[in-house]
Amino acid sequence: MARDHFATRLGFVLAAAGSAVGLGNIWKFPFMAGQNGGGAFLVLYLGFVLTIGLSVMLAEFTVGRAAQRNPVGAFRQLGGGVWPVAGFMGVAAGFVILSFYSVVGGWTIAYAIKALTGGLSASDPQVLGAAFGAFISEPVGVIGFHALFMVLTVWIVLGGIQGGIERAARVLMPLLAILVVILAVRAVTLPGADKGLQFFLAPDWSKVTWDTVNAALGQAFFSLSLGMGAMLTYASYLQRSADLPKTAVQVTLMDTGFAVIAGLMVLPAVFAFGFDAGAGPGLTFITLPAVFAQMPAGTVFAFLFFALLAIAALTSAVSILEPVVAYLIDERGIGRRTATLGMGAVIWLLGLPSALSLGPWKDVTIAKVLSLGPDWAEVNLVHKDILGAMDYLASNIMLPAGGVIIALFVGWAVSERAVREASAEGGGAFPLAGLWIFICRFVAPAAVLWVLINGL
Numbered sequence: 001m002a003r004d005h006f007a008t009r010l011g012f013v014l015a016a017a018g019s020a021v022g023l024g025n026i027w028k029f030p031f032m033a034g035q036n037g038g039g040a041f042l043v044l045y046l047g048f049v050l051t052i053g054l055s056v057m058l059a060e061f062t063v064g065r066a067a068q069r070n071p072v073g074a075f076r077q078l079g080g081g082v083w084p085v086a087g088f089m090g091v092a093a094g095f096v097i098l099s100f101y102s103v104v105g106g107w108t109i110a111y112a113i114k115a116l117t118g119g120l121s122a123s124d125p126q127v128l129g130a131a132f133g134a135f136i137s138e139p140v141g142v143i144g145f146h147a148l149f150m151v152l153t154v155w156i157v158l159g160g161i162q163g164g165i166e167r168a169a170r171v172l173m174p175l176l177a178i179l180v181v182i183l184a185v186r187a188v189t190l191p192g193a194d195k196g197l198q199f200f201l202a203p204d205w206s207k208v209t210w211d212t213v214n215a216a217l218g219q220a221f222f223s224l225s226l227g228m229g230a231m232l233t234y235a236s237y238l239q240r241s242a243d244l245p246k247t248a249v250q251v252t253l254m255d256t257g258f259a260v261i262a263g264l265m266v267l268p269a270v271f272a273f274g275f276d277a278g279a280g281p282g283l284t285f286i287t288l289p290a291v292f293a294q295m296p297a298g299t300v301f302a303f304l305f306f307a308l309l310a311i312a313a314l315t316s317a318v319s320i321l322e323p324v325v326a327y328l329i330d331e332r333g334i335g336r337r338t339a340t341l342g343m344g345a346v347i348w349l350l351g352l353p354s355a356l357s358l359g360p361w362k363d364v365t366i367a368k369v370l371s372l373g374p375d376w377a378e379v380n381l382v383h384k385d386i387l388g389a390m391d392y393l394a395s396n397i398m399l400p401a402g403g404v405i406i407a408l409f410v411g412w413a414v415s416e417r418a419v420r421e422a423s424a425e426g427g428g429a430f431p432l433a434g435l436w437i438f439i440c441r442f443v444a445p446a447a448v449l450w451v452l453i454n455g456l
């Protein structure tokens with residue numbers, strides 16, 4: 001069967017950027033920076049993005065385009081042997097990520113509706129902060145919006161590549177970018193914002209632990225959509241002509257730019273209003289309504305912001321579901337419709353515990369359920385609430401591990417083919433090919449394994 005393809009390179013850049021830019025930038029990055037010491041986290045994150053992140057992204061692009069297949073099929077075709085295991089790991093990571101991603105995506109839809117119906121119109125920041133707690137502890141609503149978000153994701157994936165993904169990304173991403181900049185300007189000029197700026201931009205190395213380093217690495221992979229085959233799968237829908245190194249640089253810079261500006265939008269406001277920077281996954285939802293309250297036409301901004309964020313989240317969610325579906329279509333001969341509907345339902349079910357985890361199940365952890373003893377005191381994963389544990393498992397373990405395998409694959413198993421693929425068709429060779437392969441062979445695997453071993 002002929003494969004769907006992106007019509008243009010621009011279409012591909014927008015889809016890849018649509019995958020990268022999402023809740024990872026606007027929801028997760030600010031609260032991770034808040035929990036992990038601010039400036040030092042920012043510097044570590046940028047370091048990982050520009051070295052390992054960029055290289056792994058190019059690795060995924062080249063493998064995907066060379067193979068024209070889903071993650072499992074790509075490793076099977078180009079490498080054979082045990083390499084396809086990496087593809088299966090990626091598909092598994094997709095399940096884990098989308099299960100909680102869809103829950104948070106549901107929060108953004110709920111907040112867009114709240115903005116429309118006047119639910120965010122209090123002016124006292126403390127009241128607005130408390131409103132998130134009330135929202136999250138009401139399971140019926142949270143689960144309903146989780147369902148709605150999943151239905152929308154499935155609906156777009158059913159439309160196939162060009163119909164759904166390209167069109168949405170093209171118009172709405174630039175709008176979201178403009179809005180985030182406006183909000184950052186408002187946040188930075190609030191009275192008392194300077195403490196937040198200092199927290200976010202001036203690294204305090206005394207607070208850095210291996211957990212911080214691991215968190216920054218995981219955030220780099222999560223935010224760039226790396227390590228599970230999302231970028232690989234998108235590149236498999238690409239025709240031969242696009243310049244992959246250039247595309248990788250553009251997508252990476254766009255994604256990182258979004259994250260840094262989102263940090264400027266949230267953290268100065270956190271300090272200006274006297275919130276707790278370490279508040280965790282609710283931080284953006286607690287802080288931004290207080291910022292909107294300080295703006296003329298605040299409810300209009302609030303609606304636009306949460307609606308556009310929901311759409312950015314959808315374009316990312318689509319890229320998480322697509323590799324899973326592509327695997328079932330290419331390798332198992334299942335139809336797109338059955339595969340998409342079935343996986344959407346299974347992943348929605350898998351997300352239910354996460355949906356409950358900030359509310360009724362907020363004290364449920366693996367350690368408590370299994371009554372683990374003091375031997376487990378050092379293992380982060382088992383002490384987190386369910387949403388936090390899912391996120392940690394995916395971002396801090398599965399994605400970096402998947403990224404290492406892709407880097408090793410490109411560095412050692414198929415380096416010649418990958419370099420050829422990275423060189424522009426008709427144009428010259430890729431000038432930094434040597435450096436790229438060196439990073440894939442040695443730097444990325446060594447650095448990631450070192451962080452994983454120390455961080456876990």
Ligand code: PHE
Pocket residue numbers: 019020021022023024025097221222223224225226228230316317319320
């Ligand atoms: N990068 C996306 C975001 O920042 C999330 C994502 C992770 C997408 C992994 C695909 C794969 O929201």
